[in-house]
Amino acid sequence: MEAQEIKIKSYITKYNNEKKALISILQDIQEEYNYLPQEALKIVSETLDIPLIDIVGVATFYRAFSLEPRGKHLITVCTGTACHVRGGPKILEKFEDMLNIKAGNTTPDAQFTLETVACLGCCAIGPVVVVDTNYYAQTTIRNVDSILKRHRKEEKENEAN
Ligand code: FES
Structure with a gap:
Protein backbone atom coordinates (compact mmCIF):
# COMPACT_ATOMS: atom_id res chain seq x y z
CA MET A 1 0.00 0.00 0.00
CA GLU A 2 1.31 3.46 -0.87
CA ALA A 3 1.82 6.10 1.81
CA GLN A 4 -1.05 8.19 0.47
CA GLU A 5 -3.41 5.22 0.51
CA ILE A 6 -2.43 4.36 4.08
CA LYS A 7 -3.08 7.95 5.15
CA ILE A 8 -6.48 8.14 3.44
CA LYS A 9 -7.50 4.80 4.93
CA SER A 10 -6.49 6.02 8.39
CA TYR A 11 -8.87 8.99 7.98
CA ILE A 12 -11.64 6.56 7.10
CA THR A 13 -10.99 4.13 9.97
CA LYS A 14 -10.86 7.11 12.36
CA TYR A 15 -14.61 7.36 11.69
CA ASN A 16 -15.15 3.56 11.88
CA ASN A 17 -15.66 3.30 8.11
CA GLU A 18 -19.05 4.96 8.49
CA LYS A 19 -20.68 6.36 5.37
CA LYS A 20 -22.32 9.14 7.36
CA ALA A 21 -18.84 10.47 8.22
CA LEU A 22 -18.15 11.25 4.57
CA ILE A 23 -18.01 15.03 5.06
CA SER A 24 -15.67 14.74 8.05
CA ILE A 25 -13.41 12.42 6.06
CA LEU A 26 -13.36 14.86 3.13
CA GLN A 27 -12.57 17.69 5.55
CA ASP A 28 -9.56 15.78 6.86
CA ILE A 29 -8.31 15.11 3.32
CA GLN A 30 -8.88 18.74 2.30
CA GLU A 31 -6.92 19.90 5.35
CA GLU A 32 -4.02 17.60 4.59
CA TYR A 33 -3.67 18.31 0.85
CA ASN A 34 -5.39 21.70 0.51
CA TYR A 35 -7.68 20.03 -2.02
CA LEU A 36 -9.30 16.65 -2.69
CA THR A 47 -13.62 1.72 1.02
CA LEU A 48 -17.00 3.16 1.94
CA ASP A 49 -18.74 1.68 -1.08
CA ILE A 50 -20.14 5.04 -2.14
CA PRO A 51 -20.20 5.78 -5.91
CA LYS A 72 -1.81 27.83 1.09
CA HIS A 73 -3.91 30.96 1.50
CA LEU A 74 -7.36 31.41 0.05
CA ILE A 75 -8.24 35.02 -0.80
CA THR A 76 -11.93 35.61 -1.35
CA VAL A 77 -13.04 38.97 -2.71
CA CYS A 78 -16.73 39.72 -2.42
CA THR A 79 -18.24 40.97 -5.66
CA GLY A 80 -21.85 40.99 -4.46
CA THR A 81 -23.96 44.08 -5.15
CA ALA A 82 -23.20 45.99 -1.94
CA CYS A 83 -19.46 45.36 -2.22
CA HIS A 84 -19.58 45.98 -5.97
CA VAL A 85 -20.92 49.52 -5.61
CA ARG A 86 -18.26 50.29 -3.00
CA GLY A 87 -15.38 49.28 -5.25
CA GLY A 88 -15.17 45.47 -5.00
CA PRO A 89 -14.21 45.04 -8.69
CA LYS A 90 -11.27 47.46 -8.35
CA ILE A 91 -10.03 45.55 -5.31
CA LEU A 92 -10.28 42.30 -7.21
CA GLU A 93 -8.33 43.85 -10.11
CA LYS A 94 -5.63 45.00 -7.71
CA PHE A 95 -5.26 41.48 -6.29
CA GLU A 96 -5.14 40.07 -9.83
CA ASP A 97 -2.41 42.58 -10.78
CA MET A 98 -0.33 42.02 -7.68
CA LEU A 99 -0.57 38.24 -7.80
CA ASN A 100 -0.39 38.13 -11.57
CA ILE A 101 -3.29 35.68 -11.81
CA LYS A 102 -6.97 35.91 -12.64
CA ALA A 103 -9.73 35.10 -10.15
CA CYS A 122 -21.83 41.14 5.98
CA CYS A 123 -22.67 43.80 3.37
CA ALA A 124 -22.62 46.67 5.91
CA ILE A 125 -18.85 46.39 6.29
CA GLY A 126 -18.10 46.07 2.57
CA PRO A 127 -16.12 45.89 0.48
CA VAL A 128 -15.11 42.68 2.18
CA VAL A 129 -12.07 40.51 1.56
CA VAL A 130 -11.44 37.26 3.42
CA VAL A 131 -8.04 35.63 3.61
CA ASP A 132 -8.35 32.16 5.12
CA THR A 133 -10.37 33.03 8.27
CA ASN A 134 -9.43 36.71 8.48
CA TYR A 135 -12.07 39.25 7.45
CA TYR A 136 -10.99 42.63 6.10
CA ALA A 137 -13.75 45.24 6.24
CA GLN A 138 -14.08 48.42 4.16
CA THR A 139 -11.14 47.38 2.07
CA THR A 140 -9.58 49.84 -0.36
CA ILE A 141 -7.12 49.20 -3.16
CA ARG A 142 -4.47 50.72 -0.91
CA ASN A 143 -5.00 47.91 1.63
CA VAL A 144 -4.32 45.14 -0.87
CA ASP A 145 -0.55 45.39 -0.60
CA SER A 146 -0.55 45.26 3.20
CA ILE A 147 -3.00 42.35 3.25
CA LEU A 148 -0.69 40.34 0.99
CA LYS A 149 2.39 41.38 2.96
CA ARG A 150 0.76 40.34 6.22
CA HIS A 151 0.04 36.83 4.98
CA ARG A 152 3.43 36.46 3.29
CA LYS A 153 5.05 37.51 6.56
CA GLU A 154 3.03 34.97 8.55
CA GLU A 155 4.22 32.37 6.10
CA LYS A 156 7.88 33.27 6.69
CA GLU A 157 7.41 33.32 10.47
CA ASN A 158 5.82 29.87 10.36
CA GLU A 159 8.71 28.57 8.29
CA ALA A 160 11.23 30.00 10.78
CA ASN A 161 9.53 28.29 13.76
S1 FES B 1 -22.25 42.00 -1.02
FE1 FES B 1 -20.34 41.75 -0.10
S2 FES B 1 -20.84 40.99 1.85
FE2 FES B 1 -22.76 41.16 0.87
Whole structure:
Protein backbone atom coordinates (compact mmCIF):
# COMPACT_ATOMS: atom_id res chain seq x y z
CA MET A 1 0.00 0.00 0.00
CA GLU A 2 1.31 3.46 -0.87
CA ALA A 3 1.82 6.10 1.81
CA GLN A 4 -1.05 8.19 0.47
CA GLU A 5 -3.41 5.22 0.51
CA ILE A 6 -2.43 4.36 4.08
CA LYS A 7 -3.08 7.95 5.15
CA ILE A 8 -6.48 8.14 3.44
CA LYS A 9 -7.50 4.80 4.93
CA SER A 10 -6.49 6.02 8.39
CA TYR A 11 -8.87 8.99 7.98
CA ILE A 12 -11.64 6.56 7.10
CA THR A 13 -10.99 4.13 9.97
CA LYS A 14 -10.86 7.11 12.36
CA TYR A 15 -14.61 7.36 11.69
CA ASN A 16 -15.15 3.56 11.88
CA ASN A 17 -15.66 3.30 8.11
CA GLU A 18 -19.05 4.96 8.49
CA LYS A 19 -20.68 6.36 5.37
CA LYS A 20 -22.32 9.14 7.36
CA ALA A 21 -18.84 10.47 8.22
CA LEU A 22 -18.15 11.25 4.57
CA ILE A 23 -18.01 15.03 5.06
CA SER A 24 -15.67 14.74 8.05
CA ILE A 25 -13.41 12.42 6.06
CA LEU A 26 -13.36 14.86 3.13
CA GLN A 27 -12.57 17.69 5.55
CA ASP A 28 -9.56 15.78 6.86
CA ILE A 29 -8.31 15.11 3.32
CA GLN A 30 -8.88 18.74 2.30
CA GLU A 31 -6.92 19.90 5.35
CA GLU A 32 -4.02 17.60 4.59
CA TYR A 33 -3.67 18.31 0.85
CA ASN A 34 -5.39 21.70 0.51
CA TYR A 35 -7.68 20.03 -2.02
CA LEU A 36 -9.30 16.65 -2.69
CA PRO A 37 -7.01 14.62 -4.95
CA GLN A 38 -8.83 12.31 -7.37
CA GLU A 39 -6.87 9.30 -6.07
CA ALA A 40 -7.99 10.00 -2.52
CA LEU A 41 -11.64 10.20 -3.57
CA LYS A 42 -11.32 6.85 -5.33
CA ILE A 43 -9.99 5.25 -2.15
CA VAL A 44 -12.87 6.75 -0.13
CA SER A 45 -15.35 5.55 -2.76
CA GLU A 46 -14.02 1.98 -2.74
CA THR A 47 -13.62 1.72 1.02
CA LEU A 48 -17.00 3.16 1.94
CA ASP A 49 -18.74 1.68 -1.08
CA ILE A 50 -20.14 5.04 -2.14
CA PRO A 51 -20.20 5.78 -5.91
CA LEU A 52 -17.44 8.22 -6.88
CA ILE A 53 -19.97 10.45 -8.61
CA ASP A 54 -21.84 10.92 -5.32
CA ILE A 55 -18.64 11.88 -3.52
CA VAL A 56 -17.75 14.38 -6.25
CA GLY A 57 -21.31 15.74 -5.90
CA VAL A 58 -20.75 16.40 -2.19
CA ALA A 59 -17.30 17.86 -2.87
CA THR A 60 -18.63 20.33 -5.43
CA PHE A 61 -21.61 21.34 -3.27
CA TYR A 62 -19.55 22.71 -0.38
CA ARG A 63 -17.33 25.74 -0.90
CA ALA A 64 -14.86 24.46 1.65
CA PHE A 65 -13.85 21.66 -0.71
CA SER A 66 -11.82 22.00 -3.85
CA LEU A 67 -11.14 19.44 -6.54
CA GLU A 68 -8.23 21.53 -7.83
CA PRO A 69 -5.03 22.20 -5.89
CA ARG A 70 -5.39 25.38 -3.86
CA GLY A 71 -2.76 27.74 -2.57
CA LYS A 72 -1.81 27.83 1.09
CA HIS A 73 -3.91 30.96 1.50
CA LEU A 74 -7.36 31.41 0.05
CA ILE A 75 -8.24 35.02 -0.80
CA THR A 76 -11.93 35.61 -1.35
CA VAL A 77 -13.04 38.97 -2.71
CA CYS A 78 -16.73 39.72 -2.42
CA THR A 79 -18.24 40.97 -5.66
CA GLY A 80 -21.85 40.99 -4.46
CA THR A 81 -23.96 44.08 -5.15
CA ALA A 82 -23.20 45.99 -1.94
CA CYS A 83 -19.46 45.36 -2.22
CA HIS A 84 -19.58 45.98 -5.97
CA VAL A 85 -20.92 49.52 -5.61
CA ARG A 86 -18.26 50.29 -3.00
CA GLY A 87 -15.38 49.28 -5.25
CA GLY A 88 -15.17 45.47 -5.00
CA PRO A 89 -14.21 45.04 -8.69
CA LYS A 90 -11.27 47.46 -8.35
CA ILE A 91 -10.03 45.55 -5.31
CA LEU A 92 -10.28 42.30 -7.21
CA GLU A 93 -8.33 43.85 -10.11
CA LYS A 94 -5.63 45.00 -7.71
CA PHE A 95 -5.26 41.48 -6.29
CA GLU A 96 -5.14 40.07 -9.83
CA ASP A 97 -2.41 42.58 -10.78
CA MET A 98 -0.33 42.02 -7.68
CA LEU A 99 -0.57 38.24 -7.80
CA ASN A 100 -0.39 38.13 -11.57
CA ILE A 101 -3.29 35.68 -11.81
CA LYS A 102 -6.97 35.91 -12.64
CA ALA A 103 -9.73 35.10 -10.15
CA GLY A 104 -10.24 31.35 -9.90
CA ASN A 105 -6.52 30.63 -10.16
CA THR A 106 -3.58 29.84 -7.91
CA THR A 107 -0.16 31.50 -7.98
CA PRO A 108 2.63 29.32 -9.45
CA ASP A 109 4.34 29.17 -6.02
CA ALA A 110 1.07 27.74 -4.59
CA GLN A 111 0.91 30.45 -1.93
CA PHE A 112 -2.37 32.12 -2.90
CA THR A 113 -5.62 31.14 -4.55
CA LEU A 114 -7.85 34.03 -5.57
CA GLU A 115 -11.63 33.57 -5.65
CA THR A 116 -14.74 35.70 -5.73
CA VAL A 117 -18.00 35.23 -3.89
CA ALA A 118 -21.45 36.69 -4.53
CA CYS A 119 -22.07 37.83 -0.93
CA LEU A 120 -20.54 37.00 2.42
CA GLY A 121 -23.56 38.16 4.38
CA CYS A 122 -21.83 41.14 5.98
CA CYS A 123 -22.67 43.80 3.37
CA ALA A 124 -22.62 46.67 5.91
CA ILE A 125 -18.85 46.39 6.29
CA GLY A 126 -18.10 46.07 2.57
CA PRO A 127 -16.12 45.89 0.48
CA VAL A 128 -15.11 42.68 2.18
CA VAL A 129 -12.07 40.51 1.56
CA VAL A 130 -11.44 37.26 3.42
CA VAL A 131 -8.04 35.63 3.61
CA ASP A 132 -8.35 32.16 5.12
CA THR A 133 -10.37 33.03 8.27
CA ASN A 134 -9.43 36.71 8.48
CA TYR A 135 -12.07 39.25 7.45
CA TYR A 136 -10.99 42.63 6.10
CA ALA A 137 -13.75 45.24 6.24
CA GLN A 138 -14.08 48.42 4.16
CA THR A 139 -11.14 47.38 2.07
CA THR A 140 -9.58 49.84 -0.36
CA ILE A 141 -7.12 49.20 -3.16
CA ARG A 142 -4.47 50.72 -0.91
CA ASN A 143 -5.00 47.91 1.63
CA VAL A 144 -4.32 45.14 -0.87
CA ASP A 145 -0.55 45.39 -0.60
CA SER A 146 -0.55 45.26 3.20
CA ILE A 147 -3.00 42.35 3.25
CA LEU A 148 -0.69 40.34 0.99
CA LYS A 149 2.39 41.38 2.96
CA ARG A 150 0.76 40.34 6.22
CA HIS A 151 0.04 36.83 4.98
CA ARG A 152 3.43 36.46 3.29
CA LYS A 153 5.05 37.51 6.56
CA GLU A 154 3.03 34.97 8.55
CA GLU A 155 4.22 32.37 6.10
CA LYS A 156 7.88 33.27 6.69
CA GLU A 157 7.41 33.32 10.47
CA ASN A 158 5.82 29.87 10.36
CA GLU A 159 8.71 28.57 8.29
CA ALA A 160 11.23 30.00 10.78
CA ASN A 161 9.53 28.29 13.76
S1 FES B 1 -22.25 42.00 -1.02
FE1 FES B 1 -20.34 41.75 -0.10
S2 FES B 1 -20.84 40.99 1.85
FE2 FES B 1 -22.76 41.16 0.87
